[in-house]
Amino acid sequence: MVSIFPSYLAPLREALLGRAISRGLLELTVHDLRAWTHDVHQAVDDSPYGGGPGMVMRPQVWGDALDDVLAGPPARLVVPTPAGRPFTQALAREFSAEERLVFACGRYEGIDQRVLDDAARRVTVDEVSIGDYVLVGGEVAVLAIVEAVVRLLPGVLGNPRSAAEDSFSDGLLEGPAYTRPEVWRGLAVPDVLRSGNHALIDRWRRDRSLERTHRRRPDLLEALPADALDRADRAL
Numbered sequence: 001m002v003s004i005f006p007s008y009l010a011p012l013r014e015a016l017l018g019r020a021i022s023r024g025l026l027e028l029t030v031h032d033l034r035a036w037t038h039d040v041h042q043a044v045d046d047s048p049y050g051g052g053p054g055m056v057m058r059p060q061v062w063g064d065a066l067d068d069v070l071a072g073p074p075a076r077l078v079v080p081t082p083a084g085r086p087f088t089q090a091l092a093r094e095f096s097a098e099e100r101l102v103f104a105c106g107r108y109e110g111i112d113q114r115v116l117d118d119a120a121r122r123v124t125v126d127e128v129s130i131g132d133y134v135l136v137g138g139e140v141a142v143l144a145i146v147e148a149v150v151r152l153l154p155g156v157l158g159n160p161r162s163a164a165e166d167s168f169s170d171g172l173l174e175g176p177a178y179t180r181p182e183v184w185r186g187l188a189v190p191d192v193l194r195s196g197n198h199a200l201i202d203r204w205r206r207d208r209s210l211e212r213t214h215r216r217r218p219d220l221l222e223a224l225p226a227d228a229l230d231r232a233d234r235a236l
């Protein structure tokens, strides 16, 4: 990763991801973009051509940084931006199959477009958005993207079934989950979950997923392939 706030990416070395690094399941290197500045002020941005608010990140600095960081084994350049294509679970899976990913953390007003155009001459460049809202910099987006990608790597999650069964894997939202105690503040766990009848439990869970998806994300239902819903699903 390349960022002007390298410490913003420190959380990637905590907990699950930290353990994956120490277990050699992945390698993480954070570079300070200012290492590639040449002036005494270490300027990384400048006013936008054509006027307008904010600053744009300078091509020379980014160009030199990416020349160095993209050198070595082939990599895919991921650039978080509100103007990017949506980052989805499918894209997370695609990224998790890559040998190497390089993340460029820019500021909201963006990196000079020529940096991405020049990089696209050598590597695949993915401008991705983690949602329709505006952050100040790309670092938070990189934290989210890296967590979504790394959890899919073999051996990272304790239980591989989790990644296979989490929300979006079957195209539906995850339904409600419960654990002990059976009754808490007068609220009881649905009886079916304590019935031991796993066919019934699976059906109930599927129904809750369909219900929740229909209510909260009807767009996901529309996007499902025709054969994804069986007769029992459609009866819901």
Ligand SMILES: Nc1cc(-c2cccs2)n[nH]1
Binding pocket: 080, 081, 082, 105, 106, 107, 108, 109, 128, 129, 130, 131, 132, 133, 134, 135, 136, 137, 138, 139, 141
């Ligand atoms: N989805 C999304 C990305 C971003 C930013 C990336 C870089 C600076 S701001 N905001 N929102």
